[in-house]
Amino acid sequence: GAGVSQSPSNKVTEKGKDVELRCDPISGHTALYWYRQSLGQGLEFLIYFQGNSAPDKSGLPSDRFSAERTGGSVSTLTIQRTQQEDSAVYLCASSLEGLAAEAFFGQGTRLTVV
């Protein structure tokens, strides 16, 4: 596609439910990032996929959070047993492999846990 696509753009869920957020990166981009941004705050790194390497999960805040990247393309971020503090905008970005690569961002998924 022309850019990074995230779905849904908005999600309201009840506390305790599981949610899945989807990211379609730019075709050919081997690196994929997930970030979380609370209102008025910076971007909190969650997880990083690079090619076929094991992902860097060091930013996941708890074991309720997990992410997969299938076939080196689409990624899904899953939050189990959602809590109110999980409410935030979840941003996905992709980039070409290499150190000089800029990251291209999707428009994010705004998650609200009620």
Add this chain to the structure above:
Amino acid sequence: SQQGEEDPQALSIQEGENATMNCSYKTSINNLQWYRQNSGRGLVHLILIRSNEREKHSGRLRVTLDTSKKSSSLLITASRAADTASYFCATLFSGGYNKLIFGAGTRLAVHP
């Protein structure tokens, strides 16, 4: 934390004035990038400066990098109301995973 730190957190200026934002980081980097965010959604890449570069220009943007002080600055000259946004620095750390880590950002307001 490996995050960069931006200052000021917020900046309010008049159209036509210059805006300067600073970013500091903690560990060795491969490059440093600046991004812009409107309305709290997707970020747009502005400029990338490599660790062996000291200054870079792009239109009204000027970025400097001082690796000895682990700091960078973004200067927007002749600001316009349309420059109102949040600006983030992001560092690509050297060694191990080359992941992109963002700072907390500077919220810039340019008044007509």
